[in-house]
Amino acid sequence: MASSVLRDARRIVVKVGSSLVTNEGRGLDEVAIGEWSRQLAALVRGEGSERREVIMVSSGAIAEGMKRLGWTSRPSEVRELQAAAAVGQMGLAQMYETKLREQSMGSAQVLLTHADLADRERYLNARSTLLTLLQLGVVPVINENDTVVTDEIKVGDNDTLGALVANLVEADALVILTDQRGLYTADPRRDPQAQFVHEAKAGDPALEVMAGGAGSSIGKGGMITKIVAAKRAAGSGASTVIAWGREPDVLLRLARGEAIGTLLVAQTQKMQARKQWMMDHLQLRGSVTVDAGAAAKLRGEGKSLLPIGMVAVEGDFARGDVIAVRDVGGTEIARGLANYASAEARRLCRKPSSEFENLLGYVAEPEMVHRDNMVVFSA
Numbered sequence: 025m026a027s028s029v030l031r032d033a034r035r036i037v038v039k040v041g042s043s044l045v046t047n048e049g050r051g052l053d054e055v056a057i058g059e060w061s062r063q064l065a066a067l068v069r070g071e072g073s074e075r076r077e078v079i080m081v082s083s084g085a086i087a088e089g090m091k092r093l094g095w096t097s098r099p100s101e102v103r104e105l106q107a108a109a110a111v112g113q114m115g116l117a118q119m120y121e122t123k124l125r126e127q128s129m130g131s132a133q134v135l136l137t138h139a140d141l142a143d144r145e146r147y148l149n150a151r152s153t154l155l156t157l158l159q160l161g162v163v164p165v166i167n168e169n170d171t172v173v174t175d176e177i178k179v180g181d182n183d184t185l186g187a188l189v190a191n192l193v194e195a196d197a198l199v200i201l202t203d204q205r206g207l208y209t210a211d212p213r214r215d216p217q218a219q220f221v222h223e224a225k226a227g228d229p230a231l232e233v234m235a236g237g238a239g240s241s242i243g244k245g246g247m248i249t250k251i252v253a254a255k256r257a258a259g260s261g262a263s264t265v266i267a268w269g270r271e272p273d274v275l276l277r278l279a280r281g282e283a284i285g286t287l288l289v290a291q292t293q294k295m296q297a298r299k300q301w302m303m304d305h306l307q308l309r310g311s312v313t314v315d316a317g318a319a320a321k322l323r324g325e326g327k328s329l330l331p332i333g334m335v336a337v338e339g340d341f342a343r344g345d346v347i348a349v350r351d352v353g354g355t356e357i358a359r360g361l362a363n364y365a366s367a368e369a370r371r372l373c374r375k376p377s378s379e380f381e382n383l384l385g386y387v388a389e390p391e392m393v394h395r396d397n398m399v400v401f402s403a
Contacts, residue, residue, distance in 0.1 A: 029263045029289065031281035033196035035077040035158070037262075038064070039186030039253075040201040044269040045084035045116070051091045052084065052115055056270065058123045060201075063275040064163050065127035073279055077158040079193065081166045081186040082120065088112030109170035120165045130162040135169035141188055148344055151192050158193070183249040187256035187264075198257040199278065200250050201269030206286030207247060209234050226258035226288040251288075258290035299399040308359065310339020310366050311348035312392065319351045322358050322400055328391040329358070329398065331372035331380075341366045349393065360398030363389040 030036070040060065047053040060080070067076040086105060089112030090098065099105055117133045124131040134154065140146045157164045168185055183200060190198045210218040224231055235248035247266075254264035267274055267285025278284055314322070318333025329349060341347055342365045349358040364372060369392060371383050377390040 028281065029287060030197055030199070030265060030278040031073075033076070033279075034074070035193060035195045036067070036197050036199060036279075037079045037081060037186055037190045037193070037195045038199045038201065038275065039081040039182055040083065040269055041182065041203065042083040042087045043203050044201060045082055046087040046091065049087050049091060052088050052119050054119065054123075057119050058126070060269075060275070061120065061123035061129070061163075062127055063273060065124065065129040066276060067279055068129060068161055068163065072276070076279065079154065079158070079164045079166060079189060079195070080120070081182055081189055082116065083167065083182045085109045085112040085116050085167055086170060088115050106171050113167065113171065116167070117165065124163055130160070132157050132162050132164045134164050134166045135171075136166060136185065136189075137169050141192065145342065145344065147192070154189075154193050181249050183253035184256065187253040187262075190257040190262045191260040194260055195257075195262045198254070198262050198264045199275065200253065200264060200266045201274065202247075202250065202266060203269065204247065204266075205268045205271075206266050207231070207234065207251070207288075221286050222283065223287045223289065226264060226290050227255040231288070254288040258288070258292060261290050261292050263290045264288045308339075308348050309341035309345045310337065310362075311350050311356075312337050312369060313350045313352060313354075314357075315352065319357055322349065322398075323402075326395055326400065328395040329360070329393040330377070330390065331364075331369070331392045332374060332376050334369070334373045334392060337366055337369045337373065339366060343388070347393070349398075356401065358393075358398050358400040360393035363392055363394065 038060070043049070044056060045053060047056070064078050064080060066072070067078050069075065086098070086108045089108030089110065092111050092115065093108060095108070099108065121131050136150065140150055154164055166185065166189055168182060186198055186200060189195070205220070207221040208218040209221065212218040221234070231251045232248060235246065235251045250266050254266070257264050265278060265285050265287050267278070271284060274284060312329070312334045313336040314329065314333045315335050318329065321327040321333070322329060335352065339347070341362055343362060345362050346359055347362045348356045349360070350356050362369065368384055372380065372392070375383065377387070380387045
């Protein structure tokens with residue numbers, strides 16, 4: 025299992041922490057960033073193996089800003105953190121652009137907040153942008169937009185951001201590069217009896233018990249954030265590797281199937297995970313009520329929901345929002361991604377697809393909710 029997860033991964037998100045990027049706060053580590061860039065470029069080009077699509081999630085903006093501003097300790101005031109991020113992000117983006125360009129590789133900077141991923145339209149836009157960059161052979165370098173972020177829209181740490189990006193693009197694997205060789209049963213810096221964990225199931229509650237607190241004065245994360253990130257990534261079917269960022273050729277060796285670091289294996293298949301995400305994590309903005317015939321087709325035959333079977337629409341939702349599908353008794357029988365906004369859906373109730381263009385002036389899809397984008401609950 026350990027050798028096959030990364031070897032078979034075609035789309036990989038790599039996250040690297042502040043202490044590695046900035047050499048424990050002493051400034052951007054040009055050599056290390058150059059090494060990671062070389063490996064990323066080799067993966068994209070398919071040197072020694074099949075071509076991969078890679079995304080880099082990099083911390084370091086605030087730490088680099090602190091160094092440039094001459095600050096020796098991390099400030100507590102939001103305005104100062106935002107100022108440090110603004111200063112440091114310039115150098116961070118420039119360094120990645122320079123090092124990837126040296127490898128004849130294009131790069132792109134993408135700054136995200138939680139609000140970008142919570143809002144469905146912005147989520148889809150971010151996904152579309154990243155997938156287009158990957159198709160173009162460009163390496164996106166992602167960081168949280170700390171210059172404008174507030175507690176209400178904050179992701180919180182880049183381990184979590186890496187997991188959210190893995191979910192966003194439906195990556196096969198998340199690689200978290202850190203200053204530790206992987207996960208131990210206890211903090212090896214304090215407990216000489218700590219045992220190394222080579223492989224475990226992502227989401228295993230025992231992992232969070234093992235994980236300690238933050239291990240660096242520069243970054244905000246610790247092993248616990250990596251464990252939780254692996255659990256989040258597993259929700260969309262991505263397994264996670266936690267490995268030492270200075271291990272020689274770590275990304276290339278992982279891609280070849282070498283067992284390095286700790287592998288946290290996702291237990292969920294991709295399609296199942298996507299439907300689980302729809303079922304458990306998205307806020308519902310509305311619903312449609314269907315007649316008995318449509319309800320039977322959804323439950324018994326796994327069909328898509330057609331507007332001709334809809335009798336009512338509730339709420340105010342947009343195309344791409346998750347909506348509930350209810351029977352005439354009000355029981356939720358399914359939920360999924362709406363192909364039409366609520367105002368349009370109301371006009372389409374009880375109508376065949378042949379009338380859509382006359383009613384709306386266009387036809388987006390023949391279905392209100394396609395079966396591939398729907399979770400059906402058992403009766």
